[in-house]
Amino acid sequence: MAESRPAVESPEVWTVARILDATTPFLKQHGSDTPRLDAQILLAFVRKCSRIELYTNFNTPLTDAERAQMRDLVKRRSQAEPVAYLVGHREFFSLNFKVTKDVLIPRPDTETLVLEALEFAKTLVTPRILDLCTGSGCIAVSLAVSQPAAVCTVTDISPAALQIAQENAKTHKVADRMEFLEGDLFAAIPGEARFDLIVSNPPYVPEGEIAALDPDVRNHEPLSALKAGSDGMLFLNPIIEQAGHYLTTGGLLALETGVEQAPLTAKALEAHSEFTEVRTVKDTGGRPRVILARRVG
Numbered sequence: 698m699a700e701s702r703p704a705v706e707s708p709e710v711w712t713v714a715r716i717l718d719a720t721t722p723f724l725k726q727h728g729s730d731t732p733r734l735d736a737q738i739l740l741a742f743v744r745k746c747s748r749i750e751l752y753t754n755f756n757t758p759l760t761d762a763e764r765a766q767m768r769d770l771v772k773r774r775s776q777a778e779p780v781a782y783l784v785g786h787r788e789f790f791s792l793n794f795k796v797t798k799d800v801l802i803p804r805p806d807t808e809t810l811v812l813e814a815l816e817f818a819k820t821l822v823t824p825r826i827l828d829l830c831t832g833s834g835c836i837a838v839s840l841a842v843s844q845p846a847a848v849c850t851v852t853d854i855s856p857a858a859l860q861i862a863q864e865n866a867k868t869h870k871v872a873d874r875m876e877f878l879e880g881d882l883f884a885a886i887p888g889e890a891r892f893d894l895i896v897s898n899p900p901y902v903p904e905g906e907i908a909a910l911d912p913d914v915r916n917h918e919p920l921s922a923l924k925a926g927s928d929g930m931l932f933l934n935p936i937i938e939q940a941g942h943y944l945t946t947g948g949l950l951a952l953e954t955g956v957e958q959a960p961l962t963a964k965a966l967e968a969h970s971e972f973t974e975v976r977t978v979k980d981t982g983g984r985p986r987v988i989l990a991r992r993v994g
């Protein structure tokens with residue numbers, strides 16, 4: 698939507714428009730790639746309104762309390778703190794997810810994994826789904842919302858992350874179809890449990906690449922959600938090794954990986970006797986990021 702400017706604006710008054718105009722170049726100068734959007738999201742949060750409502754209130758002066766809160770948030774954003782952590786939520790798969798510093802901020806790239814998993818889940822009457830390394834729960838909750846008959850088990854090694862996943866499940870009214878287990882990958886899953894679909898977006902950043910990540914990610918997101926050994930396969934390899942045991946015949950394993958881990962993951966699955974129909978899917982940016990494989994009969 699085009700921003701309609703106020704006809705007359707007093708330079709002394711800190712209106713919505715003036716705050717946005719002052720904040721945008723400041724955030725740009727401090728490294729934000731989306732300074733106007735950041736400023737709008739932060740100001741909408743401060744004013745407890747939608748971004749659209751900012752457009753219709755361009756002339757409205759901010760209260761002293763709003764200005765003080767905005768000043769604090771803009772300062773933190775200028776130090777690369779992600780907007781999602783500042784406002785406490787992020788949209789994923791058209792759903793709003795609570796996020797704190799205990800969870801990775803859901804990425805649009807991960808929607809590719811959800812879409813692929815959903816295509817498969819749709820073919821089943823009551824899909825039993827396992828989401829390993831659930832974090833905010835964005836993958837499992839999106840699947841449970843889209844598939845009202847699905848039942849999901851989710852695991853994470855972080856109790857704080859599981860707490861957020863549980864809150865998100867409650868918000869989206871799917872908690873009664875979800876089970877939350879704390880543990881290392883499959884450790885908390887009973888040996889006799891079987892799933893039609895196992896999804897995971899595990900940590901996959903090689904240790905040597907952590908230092909080169911954007912400061913937003915490196916300094917603010919949990920490193921335990923990112924770091925994955927020298928080649929990024931520290932979690933993907935054991936998942937590939939153990940998933941076959943927990944999948945039903947014909948069940949699907951759907952993994953998100955980094956670009957470098959995609960061919961390694963595909964190769965490991967192709968070499969594994971329990972898997973067939975290995976397929977690599979590109980994300981919306983055209984990069985190979987999702988690997989799928991079916992459990993042989």
Ligand SMILES: C[S@@+](CC[C@H](N)C(=O)[O-])C[C@H]1O[C@@H](n2cnc3c(N)ncnc32)[C@H](O)[C@@H]1O
Nearest residue numbers: 801830831832853854855881882898899900922
């Ligand atoms: C890349 S984040 C993915 C979060 C979420 N699934 C998403 O797509 O946004 C990886 C998650 O794996 C969890 N994790 C790290 N090591 C783990 C382990 N050994 N077992 C289970 N979860 C683990 C982290 O706590 C983090 O929540």
